[in-house]
Amino acid sequence: xxxVLDVALRLVIVFAVFMVLPLVVGQTEHKVMAHMQGRxxxxxxxxxxxxxxxxxxxxxxxxxxxxxPAGADRRIFQLAPAVALLPYLLVLVAxxxxxxxxxxxxxxxxxxxxxxxxxxxxxxxxxxxxWASANKFSLLGxxxxxxxxxxxxxxMLLAAASVAMAAGTVSLPGILDAFEWWWLPWQIVGALVxxxxxxxxLQRPPFDMPVADSEIIFGAYxxxxxxxxxxxxxxxxAGIVVLCGLTTVLFLGGWHGPFGADGLGWVWTLLKTxxxxxxxxxxxxxxxxxxxxxxxxxxxxxxxxxxxxxIALTGIVKVAIS
Amino acid sequence: MPASPPPSRPRIxxxxxxxxxxVTLRTMTRKTVTxxxxxxxxxxxxxxxxxxxxxxxxxxxCMLCARECPDWCIYIDSHKETVPATTPGGRExxxxxxDRFAIDFSLCMYCxxxxxxxxxxxxxxxxxxxxxETDILELTHERDKLREWMWTVPEPPALDPxxxxxxxxxxxxxxxxxxxxxxxxxxxxxxxxxxxxx
Numbered sequence: 352x353x354x355v356l357d358v359a360l361r362l363v364i365v366f367a368v369f370m371v372l373p374l375v376v377g378q379t380e381h382k383v384m385a386h387m388q389g390r391x392x393x394x395x396x397x398x399x400x401x402x403x404x405x406x407x408x409x410x411x412x413x414x415x416x417x418x419x420p421a422g423a424d425r426r427i428f429q430l431a432p433a434v435a436l437l438p439y440l441l442v443l444v445a446x447x448x449x450x451x452x453x454x455x456x457x458x459x460x461x462x463x464x465x466x467x468x469x470x471x472x473x474x475x476x477x478x479x480x481x482w483a484s485a486n487k488f489s490l491l492g493x494x495x496x497x498x499x500x501x502x503x504x505x506x507m508l509l510a511a512a513s514v515a516m517a518a519g520t521v522s523l524p525g526i527l528d529a530f531e532w533w534w535l536p537w538q539i540v541g542a543l544v545x546x547x548x549x550x551x552x553l554q555r556p557p558f559d560m561p562v563a564d565s566e567i568i569f570g571a572y573x574x575x576x577x578x579x580x581x582x583x584x585x586x587x588x589a590g591i592v593v594l595c596g597l598t599t600v601l602f603l604g605g606w607h608g609p610f611g612a613d614g615l616g617w618v619w620t621l622l623k624t625x626x627x628x629x630x631x632x633x634x635x636x637x638x639x640x641x642x643x644x645x646x647x648x649x650x651x652x653x654x655x656x657x658x659x660x661x662i663a664l665t666g667i668v669k670v671a672i673s
Numbered sequence: 674m675p676a677s678p679p680p681s682r683p684r685i686x687x688x689x690x691x692x693x694x695x696v697t698l699r700t701m702t703r704k705t706v707t708x709x710x711x712x713x714x715x716x717x718x719x720x721x722x723x724x725x726x727x728x729x730x731x732x733x734x735c736m737l738c739a740r741e742c743p744d745w746c747i748y749i750d751s752h753k754e755t756v757p758a759t760t761p762g763g764r765e766x767x768x769x770x771x772d773r774f775a776i777d778f779s780l781c782m783y784c785x786x787x788x789x790x791x792x793x794x795x796x797x798x799x800x801x802x803x804x805x806e807t808d809i810l811e812l813t814h815e816r817d818k819l820r821e822w823m824w825t826v827p828e829p830p831a832l833d834p835x836x837x838x839x840x841x842x843x844x845x846x847x848x849x850x851x852x853x854x855x856x857x858x859x860x861x862x863x864x865x866x867x868x869x870x871x
Contacts, residue, residue: 387697391707637693 361457362444369440373588374405380588380632381405387636408581415577422485423574431483432575432582435476438469439589446596447524449606449616462523463511466597467504473590474500474552477561480583481571492570495561495643496554502650503551503558509658510545513665514538514601527605535604537668541661542602544654546627549594551650553587555631557638560646595627596620603627719830721800722783726826727774727819731795734769738787738796746780747787748773748813774819778804779812801825 381404385392397403419428445459445466459465474496481493515521517538518529551558554570562570572583599605603623606616641649708715717723734751750773756766788796799822806812832839838846 383701386701386705389700389703389706391705391709394709633694633697637697638690 365444366440369443369589369592372592373585376591376628376632377405377584377588378402379628380635383629383632384636387633412578412581417577417579418574420485420574424483424485427479427483428574429579431476431480431571432579432586433476434479435473436582436586436589438471438473438476439586439593441469442466442593443589443596445523446593446600447527447605448620450527458522458524460522462525463515463521463601466523467508467511470552470590470593471500471504473586476583476586477554477571480575484571484574486574488567488569489571489573491567492561492573495567496571498643499551499554499558499561499646502647503548503654506544506650506654506658507548507552509655509662510541510548511601513541513658513661516662516665516669523600527600527607530604530607532604532607535602538602538661538665540657541665542598544658544661545602546594546598546630548650548654549598550631550634551646553590553594555587555591556635557641558646559640560643563640591628591631592624595624595631598627599623717800717802719800719827720798721802722785722798723800723802723825724778724798724804724822725776725781725785725788725819726797726799726801726822727776727816728795728797728823729771729774729816729820731793732771732774733793733795734771735792737790737792741786741790743784743786744780744782746777748775748777771816774816775813776819777813779809797823797826799823799825800827 382392382400393401393404395401396407419425442465444457445462447458477496478493478500481489481491481496484490514526517534518526520526520529554561562572564570567573572580575583599620604619605623606620608615608619734749736749739745739747739749749771751769751771753767754770756768758765785798788798801822804812804814
């Protein structure tokens with residue numbers, strides 16, 4: 352009975368985090384982007400500086416009609432938002448937030464494998480949506496998503512593999528236990544590659560070619576309305592949380608901090624994740640969208656060689672110190 | 674011919690990217706330019722062209738404004754009244770009385786020609802701008818409303834130091850000086866007469 356309670360409690364907490372953090376990131380994006388553009392952003396909803404804007408948006412989406420186009424592949428079309436969103440929830444279960452077994456939803460031994468594989472499934476949602484919509488813009492968006500997934504999954508995996516080599520384990524808590532502060536400069540290239548490739552996988556600007564609204568309307572999400580559209584948006588922000596959390600855990604030492612690692616480890620994790628999320632927003636505001644060929648070029652000619660170089664460096668240092 | 678590009682310095686790769694990030698971050702720390710209009714009234718410059726106000730006490734129904742209006746959006750009705758002679762045996766005078774003065778702000782293009790041509794200073798610019806209506810017909814505002822807007826007309830901005838004296842003040846001053854001189858002369862004469870009697 353106690354075990355059941357424990358599992359239920361963990362799931363509830365993970366679910367709460369999953370529902371709250373993406374909204375916090377979304378609201379932060381509203382405000383940060385506005386101020387970076389010399390605007391104020393939402394000011395009315397909720398009274399104080401528009402803190403409830405996303406709640407209001409959610410209510411609006413819930414009221415809208417859920418339309419499925421006549422020519423669409425009905426079941427796939429309706430299933431796609433769930434496929435896009437749920438993997439991030441699953442990933443969140445395996446991300447350790449503090450030291451010890453109490454601070455992770457579920458310890459997965461093959462943590463990196465699990466996390467990266469499941470994150471890849473998230474992109475499948477966009478692909479399904481693009482194919483099932485029976486709309487040429489959606490299809491274009493879906494295909495661009497597929498091309499992007501193929502190009503960027505590889506550098507992401509290679510960068511993660513470098514950390515796994517350094518730690519000698521693929522378990523996420525294991526990596527954190529082995530972490531030393533000098534891994535930071537050692538793995539910095541891998542960290543950059545991982546972060547950039549993750550951004551591309553989330554289709555965040557400047558890598559938002561698959562949803563480029565000025566040329567293919569909204570890519571794979573063109574035909575979606577109401578709650579299903581909201582789920583896609585939520586998936587994007589959940590993806591930001593997961594990516595920043597993973598980068599924190601793999602490259603920035605997670606709950607390790609200059610002080611207070613015993614009791615306040617989770618604060619360090621959250622703080623680092625928040626800073627990374629801010630960087631995600633910052634990049635979005637700053638850079639224009641990459642063209643499709645530039646996207647591919649960046650992945651194949653820059654990120655993959657960099658990731659391979661990082662692996663070589665990791666191997667050399669690893670052999671040298673052992 | 675375009676100027677030749679400046680001699681290129683060795684550029685650090687990624688410096689452009691960093692510059693972009695710096696721009697957005699700097700903008701974030703600065704004050705925003707958003708005007709929170711319904712909550713905060715805008716600070717309008719003194720000569721704002723919000724609406725045209727009518728000071729109907731000055732209007733003589735000369736019709737100049739209505740005739741000069743490029744899109745004919747001023748409507749004026751009037752009738753004549755005879756004013757009895759002010760002095761016994763004098764002539765009766767006729768006077769124009771304003772019956773209707775309306776401006777159709779759905780036609781008005783805010784050129785301000787009516788205000789320029791009014792020889793009697795009966796029309797003024799007011800910075801008041803919150804008179805939107807849901808029906809276009811309601812944008813034709815009658816004299817009561819136009820007279821009410823007169824209260825929102827700001828004082829004319831102060832003259833520049835050393836500027837020429839305004840004509841009306843100069844005229845008033847001249848009259849006052851003339852009167853004073855006349856009075857002084859009379860007083861002198863009276864004094865002389867008084868001396869002569871002695």
